[in-house]
Amino acid sequence: MPEDYDAIIVGSGSNGLAAAIHLQQKGLRTAVYEQASEPGGATRTEQLTLPGYQHDVGSAILPMGVASPFFRDLPLNNYGLKWIYPDIPYAHPLKDGTGVACYKDLDKTADQLGKDRDSYLKIFQPLVNNWDKIDKDLLGPLGIPENPIDFLKFGLKALPSAKMLVNHFFKNERSKIFFYGSAAHSTLPLTNLASASFGLVLTTMAHRYGWPFPEGGAKNFTNSLVSFYKSLGGELYLNVLVKHVEELPRAKAYLFDVTPKQLLKIKGTNFPSLYRKRMASYKYGAGVFKMDWALSEPIPFTSAECRRSGTVHIGFSCEEIEESEGHIHHKKMTDTPYVLVAQHSIFDPTRAPVGKHTAWAYCHVPNGSIKDFSQIIENQIERAAPGFKDTILARSTMNTVQLQQWNPNLIGGDINGGRQDITQLFTRPIISISPYSTPDPKIYICSSSTPPGGGVHGMCGYNAAKAVLKDHFNG
Structure with a gap:
């Protein structure tokens, strides 16, 4: 019986879309199936605080979007994507009120x-x-x-x-x-x-390259990928929860933009017990506690460098950052965590009503933590920007469980698809010559749980697509 498609991709994050685009470019007929009501995985934008304030729920600053060997060759500017480059890619405030800037x-x-x-x-x-x-x-x-x-x-x-x-x-x-x-x-x-x-x-x-972000929100990066994919003849289906391979149309290959934990739950796969055991031992990393704010004015950083930077790293000594990041892996937290802040609206007025602003931030927390770290994060920003709390009009918070509910790939709030230490950096999800393949010759994994790991670069999907072409289409 002939296949309905050459390949089907489950999941429309940046890796799933990259895989679909590359296969479609090579002349294959593909379709993407997505559980959510909109595509993008963790690269989406919503009004989380007040009407008119656009917040990136997941990925917010996308340096790999322009640096990725795959994405940089796509004509996404012809499909609605406009990159905004902050004056300073990132900066770090210091105890004395000054800052260090990473200029291009x-x-x-x-x-x-x-x-x-x-x-x-x-x-x-x-x-x-x-x-x-x-x-x-x-x-x-x-x-x-x-x-x-x-x-x-x-x-x-x-x-x-x-x-x-x-x-x-x-x-x-x-x-x-x-x-x-x-x-x-x-x-x-x-x-x-x-x-x-x-x-x-x-x-x-x-x-x-700089550390740019898409005008109007990270969703516009996703939208440009989807528009380009559809221009190639690709098909996208939303609101489809896949629990069994047989629920999908027939295809020569199925690429799953999911983590090992989710892949093992998919019925209809032909995985031997040893492979299942190895995949079940895959390790997930620290989670994040995510915050967004609607602000009356930009964050009043004392450092001039930070006021002109798209991204700000907050941690007031090496010891403070080292302790913060080290404690998390012992399921502990400090009161002065490393905080990562993005401030889009000072460069992109489409993010907020006229004269108003947004801010985006997270700190690393133990995987699966449900504790509210909002006060701790705001205290850290206040240290670098006295008066910050007075600018807050509204806030949105998401703990690790809420993040996973929003995007099931964020296991325990892990935004990288699994721990990225020396034991899993290149050997994710298992040690294999072809980490994108599985023992079932039709099933592939193309998420950030494969090399090179987390980030909006699409290379996990691109590499998985190359494996499919080699295995099934003489590519």
């Missing part, structure tokens, strides 16, 4: 770091210059790199912990805390091996 200009950034200037350039100049020689290998499964020398040079810097890297290269506290701010995106203890890699990649992105 590498030298301008290094000039702030005093005697650490040359060390900063030594780390990042080669990465910025040679990024296009290693990006495809970094953003894919383990294999033989195209440029092994450049890849090895990156690996020697990336393998240590963030703490080891800053203590080796930097003398000033401001330089160390500046790097800690980007490395803490990892949701790992900063003493963990390979935690430096996250700071290296994200800072390189800032210098090479």
Whole structure:
């Protein structure tokens, strides 16, 4: 009996859409099925506080949206996408009221770091210059790199912990805390091996591409992907909860943009017990407690650099950030957590009514925590921006359970599709030559639970699509 489609994708997050687009570009007939009433996974925008205030519920700043080897080649600007580039990609406030800014200009950034200037350039100049020689290998499964020398040079810097890297290269506290701010995106203890890699990649992105976001909300990135996909002949079906493979039309391949925990619940898959056992042992990382605000004015950061930055990393000493991120993995929290803030409306007036503003933030918390951390987050922002609380018109909060209810891929509030430590960075979801394939030859996994992990880059989906083409279509 002939198939209805060549491939069916379950889940319309950035990875699911990337897989669908690539397969459609190669001439296959595909369809995407999505449980929610709108596409996008964690890349969606809603009015969470007051009418007229647009808040990104999940992903908010999308450097990989422009840096991804797959997304950057798509004509998304022809499908409604407009990128906004903040004056400063990100900044970090310091105890004395000043701040350190990551400018797109590498030298301008290094000039702030005093005697650490040359060390900063030594780390990042080669990465910025040679990024296009290693990006495809970094953003894919383990294999033989195209440029092994450049890849090895990156690996020697990336393998240590963030703490080891800053203590080796930097003398000033401001330089160390500046790097800690980007490395803490990892949701790992900063003493963990390979935690430096996250700071290296994200800072390189800032210098090479900037840290932009879509005008009007992250949903417009999703909308542009969907529009392009449909222009290729792709089909999207919403409000479809898939519990059994047989509920779907016939296809040669099924790609699931879900985590291992969810995939194992799908009936109709032909997985041996050993594979199920290995997938069941997959580890999820720390969760987040998410907040959004409607504000009467921009966040009044004391630091001029922070007032001009799209993203602000808050943590007032290396010890404070290190303690905050380390405690989480022992199911504990401090009263002074690392807080990540995004402020879209100072660059994008479509986010709020005239003269008003929005803010977006989260802190890392133990996976599955239902505690309310709103006061703790607001206290941290207030330390960097006295008077912040007086600007609040309304707030929205989401704990880890609420985040998972909103998007089932966010297991326990984990926004990365699983822990991204040295044991799971390239071996997710299991150790395999083809991590996107499963023992069932028709079933593939294309979520951030596969390499290269979390982030709005689409490379998990793109890599999974390549595996499907190779296995079933001589691609």
